[in-house]
Amino acid sequence: MQNRYNFVFDDLTNTYNFATKNDVLYRVAFINDETFSTISGEEIPNVFQLIVEKSNDGIEPYDSKVSKTIEDIIERFFNKIENSLIFVCSDENEKAEKRHEIFNRWYKKSKYREIIIKIDNVISVKTEDNTTQKIYTSFMFHKHNSNFQKLLEIYSQFEKMLNDEK
Numbered sequence: 001m002q003n004r005y006n007f008v009f010d011d012l013t014n015t016y017n018f019a020t021k022n023d024v025l026y027r028v029a030f031i032n033d034e035t036f037s038t039i040s041g042e043e044i045p046n047v048f049q050l051i052v053e054k055s056n057d058g059i060e061p062y063d064s065k066v067s068k069t070i071e072d073i074i075e076r077f078f079n080k081i082e083n084s085l086i087f088v089c090s091d092e093n094e095k096a097e098k099r100h101e102i103f104n105r106w107y108k109k110s111k112y113r114e115i116i117i118k119i120d121n122v123i124s125v126k127t128e129d130n131t132t133q134k135i136y137t138s139f140m141f142h143k144h145n146s147n148f149q150k151l152l153e154i155y156s157q158f159e160k161m162l163n164d165e166k
Helices: 035-040 064-077 096-109 148-155 158-164
Strands: 008-010 015-019 025-032 047-054 084-088 116-126 132-142
Touching: 025 064, 035 047, 035 148, 035 158, 047 064, 064 096, 084 148, 096 116, 096 132, 116 148, 116 158, 132 148
Parallel strands: 047 084
Antiparallel strands: 008 015, 015 025, 025 047, 084 132, 116 132
């Protein structure tokens, strides 16, 4: 029995799409992210943001095939060693921390952690009304990425950049 769902790549939307046994459609996209270039003041290629969307807002029963499918898609993404990936957990429905925990759990169980390095950064950002909002982020890259040192340096500057924008 297959441990993941079949997925297709849609050339028009540049997304990977799959449907679960509960008829929930998932879209996985890798969107070019310019944040690293903005922070460094130079062009930093091959940095993408991971977007995972599902077609309905309801609570779906746990389905291990969903994470296995997303894992397979991410593995294919890292076939290009110079690719790097930033994941910012959406706070939709105030579930950013929970999404971050799920992503961490997936990574800890992943067989790819030997070749894909993941760094987490929970960023505290001051809002306009003087409260603090937490943004849960992860940064992933192949251990043989030739730019990993520069990428780590830039990633460490995210919190400062976001707070300086105010």
